[in-house]
Amino acid sequence: MSSENIFKENLFNHKSNKNLAQELNDANLAQESKQEINDEYQQMKLGKIKEGTVLDHIPPDLCFKIINLLNLEQHGRVISAATNLTSTKMGKKGMIKISGKILSEKEVNRIVVVAPNVTYSTITDYQAVKKVKLKVPQEIVGIVKCNNPNCITNVESVQTKFKIVSEEPLKIKCNYCERTTVKEEIKLLM
Ligand SMILES: [Zn+2]
Numbered sequence: 001m002s003s004e005n006i007f008k009e010n011l012f013n014h015k016s017n018k019n020l021a022q023e024l025n026d027a028n029l030a031q032e033s034k035q036e037i038n039d040e041y042q043q044m045k046l047g048k049i050k051e052g053t054v055l056d057h058i059p060p061d062l063c064f065k066i067i068n069l070l071n072l073e074q075h076g077r078v079i080s081a082a083t084n085l086t087s088t089k090m091g092k093k094g095m096i097k098i099s100g101k102i103l104s105e106k107e108v109n110r111i112v113v114v115a116p117n118v119t120y121s122t123i124t125d126y127q128a129v130k131k132v133k134l135k136v137p138q139e140i141v142g143i144v145k146c147n148n149p150n151c152i153t154n155v156e157s158v159q160t161k162f163k164i165v166s167e168e169p170l171k172i173k174c175n176y177c178e179r180t181t182v183k184e185e186i187k188l189l190m
Pocket of ligand 1 (some may be wrong): 146147148151152153162174175176177178
């Protein structure tokens with residue numbers, strides 16, 4: 001029963017305010033559990049994969065960016081993705097399921113610098129065998145381009161290396177020229 005209907009019914013029955021408050025609270029709790037069932041239903045629509053990778057809790061606006069940075073258009077197996085799914089934790093979120101692919105450490109780190117806090121699961125025989133919330137590593141090596149055109153990493157074939165200045169919001173510092181880069185300025189190397 002909706003909160004509004006309970007309200008009308010209580011007015012009609014002249015119940016005490018205390019009962020009304022309790023019933024409104026029950027209605028809210030029922031609404032929350034309905035939301036959780038709805039979340040599960042939405043996720044089921046993506047279909048289970050037998051083996052591969054599931055990325056969950058992706059900020060909804062970054063779902064397509066992650067598909068691009070993983071070069072998934074080249075992947076010949078089943079990929080399902082959805083964004084703007086309702087999430088009890090995040091409000092809205094994106095989710096990507098990739099059949100037949102386990103991410104390399106480099107690929108995981110490419111995701112982390114763009115979207116920290118993504119949940120990463122490896123699936124074997126339809127079950128999640130490893131489920132981790134991604135975390136920014138202490139050092140980011142060979143993933144991000146230095147924005148300083150004079151930096152040695154842009155002039156000679158030296159692998160880029162950044163240290164983390166701040167995790168949230170992400171701010172990193174080049175090991176060679178000490179230029180700092182904030183999240184919005186991060187450019188990934190191919
Ligand atoms: Zn640099």
